[in-house]
Amino acid sequence: MKVAVSAAGSGAEAPLDPHLGRCAYFVVYDDKTGTFSTVANPGATEGGGAGIKAAQSLLRQGVSVVISGSVGPNAYQILEQAGIRCYLGKSGPVRESVQAWRENELPPLKSAGRPGWRRRM
Amino acid sequence: MIVAVVSGKGGTGKTTVAVNLALSLDREVQLLDCDVEEPNAHLLLRPEISTAEPVYLPVPVFQKGKCTGCGRCVEVCAYNALVLLRDKVLILRELCHGCGGCLYFCPEEALVEGKKVLGTVEQGRIGKIGFACGRLNVGEALAPPVIKALRRGADPALDTIVDCPPGASCPVVQAVRGVDFCLVVTEPTPFGRHDLEVVAEMLRMLKIPCAVIINRADLGDGGVRDFCKEQEIPVLAEIPFKKEIARCFAAGIPFIERFPGWRKKFQELWTAVEERVASNARNCCA
Numbered sequence: 407m408k409v410a411v412s413a414a415g416s417g418a419e420a421p422l423d424p425h426l427g428r429c430a431y432f433v434v435y436d437d438k439t440g441t442f443s444t445v446a447n448p449g450a451t452e453g454g455g456a457g458i459k460a461a462q463s464l465l466r467q468g469v470s471v472v473i474s475g476s477v478g479p480n481a482y483q484i485l486e487q488a489g490i491r492c493y494l495g496k497s498g499p500v501r502e503s504v505q506a507w508r509e510n511e512l513p514p515l516k517s518a519g520r521p522g523w524r525r526r527m
Numbered sequence: 528m529i530v531a532v533v534s535g536k537g538g539t540g541k542t543t544v545a546v547n548l549a550l551s552l553d554r555e556v557q558l559l560d561c562d563v564e565e566p567n568a569h570l571l572l573r574p575e576i577s578t579a580e581p582v583y584l585p586v587p588v589f590q591k592g593k594c595t596g597c598g599r600c601v602e603v604c605a606y607n608a609l610v611l612l613r614d615k616v617l618i619l620r621e622l623c624h625g626c627g628g629c630l631y632f633c634p635e636e637a638l639v640e641g642k643k644v645l646g647t648v649e650q651g652r653i654g655k656i657g658f659a660c661g662r663l664n665v666g667e668a669l670a671p672p673v674i675k676a677l678r679r680g681a682d683p684a685l686d687t688i689v690d691c692p693p694g695a696s697c698p699v700v701q702a703v704r705g706v707d708f709c710l711v712v713t714e715p716t717p718f719g720r721h722d723l724e725v726v727a728e729m730l731r732m733l734k735i736p737c738a739v740i741i742n743r744a745d746l747g748d749g750g751v752r753d754f755c756k757e758q759e760i761p762v763l764a765e766i767p768f769k770k771e772i773a774r775c776f777a778a779g780i781p782f783i784e785r786f787p788g789w790r791k792k793f794q795e796l797w798t799a800v801e802e803r804v805a806s807n808a809r810n811c812c813a
Contacts, residue, residue, distance in 0.1 A: 455607025455622050462601060462610050480619055484610050487617060 409435040409507060410464050411500045412474040416444035418501040424475020427457030433500045434467065437508075442500070457481030464490065473503050473512065482518035529687040530800055531706040533730075533737075535722025537693035539712045540742035540766065543776060545690035546571045547783045549656050551793035556656055557685045561702040562692040563646060563661035563673045570779050574658035576651035582661070582676045583642040584625040584669065589616045593637035600629035600638060624669065646673040648680055657685065671701040678702070695722075695729040703730070707804045709737040710763070710796075715747035720754055727758060736807055738800070743768035761803075764796050 412429035413420040423429035427449050434443050445467065449460035457478040464472060465488050472485060473495040485492055493512035495503035506512050532545040542560075546568055549558045560568040569576075587600070587609070598611045608622035609629055620643055630638050646663040661677040663670050670692070678701075681687055691702040703709060709730055713719040723739070730737045739755050744765035755762050766772070775782040783789045 449607075452607060455619070458607040458610060458619060458622070462607075465610070465612070480622075483619075484612070484617060488612050 407437050407471065408467065408469045409437065409471040409473065409504060410467070410469040411435070411495060411503055412447070412460075412472075413444075413500050418442040418504070419499045420444075422473070422475070422495045422497060422500055422503055424495070424497070426472070426474040426477045426481055427452075427460050429460075429474075432460075432464065432467075432469075434469065435500075435504045442504075455480070458484065461485055461488075471507065473507060474515070477515055477518060479518035482515075528708070528801060528804055529689060529706040530797075531689040531691050531703045531709045531735075532712060533691045533699060533703060533709050533726055534693050534712045535695055535724075535726035536713065536719050539693075539714050539719060540740075541693070541712050542568050542571065542690055543742070543766075543772075543782065544710060544712050544740055545688050547781050547789065548793045548797065549688050550781050551783055551790040552686070552797060553790075554655055555685060557681055557687040558656050558658050558690065559677055559681055559687060560658075560660035560690045561674045561677055561698070562690060563663040563670050563677070563698070564692060566660045566662060568690050569658070569660055571776075571781050572653050572656065572658060573779070574651040574653035574656070576649045576658075578651075579647050579649045580676075580680075581644045582646050582648055582673045584623070584645050584672055585627060585640050586620050586623045586625060586643045587618055587629050587638040588641035589618060590637050590639055591615065593635045595635055595637075597634065599632050599634065603628045603632045621668065625672065645669055648673065648677050650680065657682065670698040674698055674701045678704070695725045699726075700729070700733070703733065703735060706735060708800050709735050710740055710800070711737050711760075712740045712742055713751055714743045715741055715749070715751045717748070717750060719747070720750040723751060723754060727754075727760060736803060738763040738803070740764045740766065740796075742766045763799050764792060 410432040412423045412426050413431045413433045414423040432445050447460050448463050449456035452459050458480050461481040461484040472492045492515040494515050532541045534541045560566040601609045601611050606622045608619045610617040645667050648661050650659045661673040663673050692698045713723045738761045746768050772782045
């Protein structure tokens with residue numbers, strides 16, 4: 407299972423970026439191998455529809471879980487229809503949010519955040 | 528001749544100028560209210576509306592069973608309005624600009640053209656003024672197609688005054704497309720000057736000649752006049768800051784009715800614009 411975390415940098419030690427659509431990278435954790443990989447977020451530089459582009463990229467990568475700070479209404483709709491579960495991450499290194507997710511400690515993100523606004527963490 | 532009234536900054540008096548100018552000419556003209564997000568020229572003119580036509584945006588509709596999941600439609604969409612899920616394409620209509628790219632490039636004809644109502648174009652008349660106004664539906668973000676439909680519906684044989692939206696973004700660019708001249712209404716304040724600079728730059732890029740009208744001219748500072756001097760933009764009229772003019776506007780009365788002397792000033796303004804357009808045409812041909 408692949409778990410994507412919105413991040414401000416690459417690798418497991420990068421800080422979580424609470425903005426799904428416009429984060430610079432997704433750090434992807436694979437629970438089969440226990441390894442972290444990093445992919446650039448193609449939504450980061452979009453004029454509009456950043457969250458959609460980000461969500462489409464996550465779908466293509468076969469991600470099953472997304473950890474972020476907030477997910478906008480469009481991205482949320484897409485992830486929900488694709489059956490991807492979203493969780494509210496912790497500020498700090500990506501590794502800590504992934505660890506918390508593995509221990510079932512992250513609250514699910516149930517509703518869409520406001521467009522272009524991030525949730526307070 | 529088509530003359531657009533623009534401003535950059537909102538609330539400087541575009542509609543006041545457009546309506547009073549149209550009435551002062553006292554002959555067959557058209558007035559198009561292109562501020563489709565909040566049209567208000569009808570409040571001053573009180574025209575009789577005779578037709579109201581919906582404006583549609585062509586949007587893609589997904590046909591189940593034909594899609595092979597190639598993702599070409601998603602790739603070509605410049606607005607991220609399409610998403611490929613496992614077995615279908617999700618269409619986010621509010622992001623679609625109606626370019627038709629997805630329909631054109633889909634190799635399986637899995638997308639067909641549907642339509643979505645964006646707003647309305649109303650047409651009517653008051654005296655010698657042919658009036659038209661666009662209205663964008665509440666909740667819609669895409670003003671340019673409504674403005675385009677409004678401009679297209681105008682009679683090309685008649686002199687036309689286009690009351691534009693504020694700002695210098697897509698709706699304004701759409702509203703001023705193909706006009707002969709722009710009157711930029713501003714006020715002599717730092718805000719007025721800042722937005723005048725933006726609009727002047729936009730008009731320079733679009734190669735549309737312009738002149739400035741300073742409203743509430745006896746207020747503020749000299750920034751706007753300095754800018755006009757530097758840029759060699761003529762100031763064709765100055766409207767004073769008068770409580771009675773504000774009262775007229777609040778009551779929905781064009782101020783030339785209370786200040787009949789302004790009829791002549793607006794007629795002279797129109798003549799000055801005509802002369803500039805004619806002289807530009809001569810210079811172009813020479």
